[in-house]
Amino acid sequence: MAHEALRQSLRLGLSAAIACTLAIHWQRVDFVWYPLLAILFVIDDRDESTLRAARGRILGTITGGLVAFLVHTILVGWPGVLVSLLITIPLVRRLGWSPGLSTAAVIPVIFLSVEAYSALDWTYVFNRALDTAVGIAVALLVCRLLWPRNRLQQLCQLDAELHALLLQRRQRIADWLRRTGSPPEPIRPAQLTSRLLEAQRLLASEEASHGGPLSPARQERWPQRLLLWQVLIQRWMLCERLLERLGRQPSLQPLPGLAAALTGAADASAAMADLASRSPDLGPFLALSLEEELTRLLLLLRRQQRLESTLVAERRP
Numbered sequence: 308m309a310h311e312a313l314r315q316s317l318r319l320g321l322s323a324a325i326a327c328t329l330a331i332h333w334q335r336v337d338f339v340w341y342p343l344l345a346i347l348f349v350i351d352d353r354d355e356s357t358l359r360a361a362r363g364r365i366l367g368t369i370t371g372g373l374v375a376f377l378v379h380t381i382l383v384g385w386p387g388v389l390v391s392l393l394i395t396i397p398l399v400r401r402l403g404w405s406p407g408l409s410t411a412a413v414i415p416v417i418f419l420s421v422e423a424y425s426a427l428d429w430t431y432v433f434n435r436a437l438d439t440a441v442g443i444a445v446a447l448l449v450c451r452l453l454w455p456r457n458r459l460q461q462l463c464q465l466d467a468e469l470h471a472l473l474l475q476r477r478q479r480i481a482d483w484l485r486r487t488g489s490p491p492e493p494i495r496p497a498q499l500t501s502r503l504l505e506a507q508r509l510l511a512s513e514e515a516s517h518g519g520p521l522s523p524a525r526q527e528r529w530p531q532r533l534l535l536w537q538v539l540i541q542r543w544m545l546c547e548r549l550l551e552r553l554g555r556q557p558s559l560q561p562l563p564g565l566a567a568a569l570t571g572a573a574d575a576s577a578a579m580a581d582l583a584s585r586s587p588d589l590g591p592f593l594a595l596s597l598e599e600e601l602t603r604l605l606l607l608l609r610r611q612q613r614l615e616s617t618l619v620a621e622r623r624p
Contacts, residue, residue: 335438342438344410345439364404365440366451367405367407367408369440371414374415376429376432391415419450462527465503472502485563486561493551499540506533511578536564539611541608542604545600549597565601575598579594
């Protein structure tokens with residue numbers, strides 16, 4: 308996280324320096340904050356620097372400037388800003404230029420800084436749109452040159468982190484059930500869900516820029532893999548909460564069969580038989596719920612293993 312923040316700071320500083328240099332060279336210092344503001348919008352930790360996103364940002368910004376100019380010739384002040392936003396936002400979305408929505412929406416507010424609305428002519432709009440487009444182009448160029456993001460690589464990294472977290476959690480609970488380890492801390496769903504949401508965002512960006520049935524993300528089965536992760540995380544959290552309730556049972560004996568099922572060394576029926584023999588006073592509702600959720604969890608884990616084996620076989624020449 309600290310390294311990424313440093314990289315973002317370097318991208319932002321270099322982009323601002325280039326934009327200021329161009330403004331001085333072209334003698335447009337009076338309006339240098341237009342490209343600087345565009346750089347602030349473009350450079351963030353979730354920006355996508357694809358050519359499609361660059362086109363969307365530039366064309367969306369130009370559209371916002373044109374709409375704001377036309378509306379400001381009829382309405383002035385904040386009513387003009389409101390009407391401009393009501394027209395600009397649906398129009399930019401309809402044209403498919405959503406990456407430029409942030410800068411397009413702020414253009415009407417910027418035009419309020421014009422002292423006399425008579426100065427708001429086509430030349431002014433063109434020059435300010437050009438200043439903003441230069442800032443966007445500089446920021447996107449810097450993002451592509453300095454530490455460009457590889458979304459497929461990031462997806463693989465997040466997938467490996469989810470595997471490691473789930474395996475570690477399963478092992479700790481299995482040790483606790485065998486009474487060879489201390490009780491695990493309560494689960495923090497954000498550890499898993501935050502990585503899953505980030506992976507889904509990366510997949511959406513990858514499909515937006517390289518869509519189609521032959522895209523690299525679809526060839527690697529990422530939609531199926533993330534959908535499987537979504538269901539698997541839900542089942543795991545339900546199963547772990549049931550295990551927490553099981554741990555509060557009085558005089559609970561070691562449960563090696565249930566521990567073996569969690570680690571994939573036994574099936575759910577054998578685990579529940581071992582649990583029934585060691586804890587005869589266990590309530591039927593808890594036992595049935597635990598058996599059902601454990602069965603579904605193990606089934607999802609086997610499906611995940613088969614999918615990964617299929618991917619490995621497909622990658623072989």
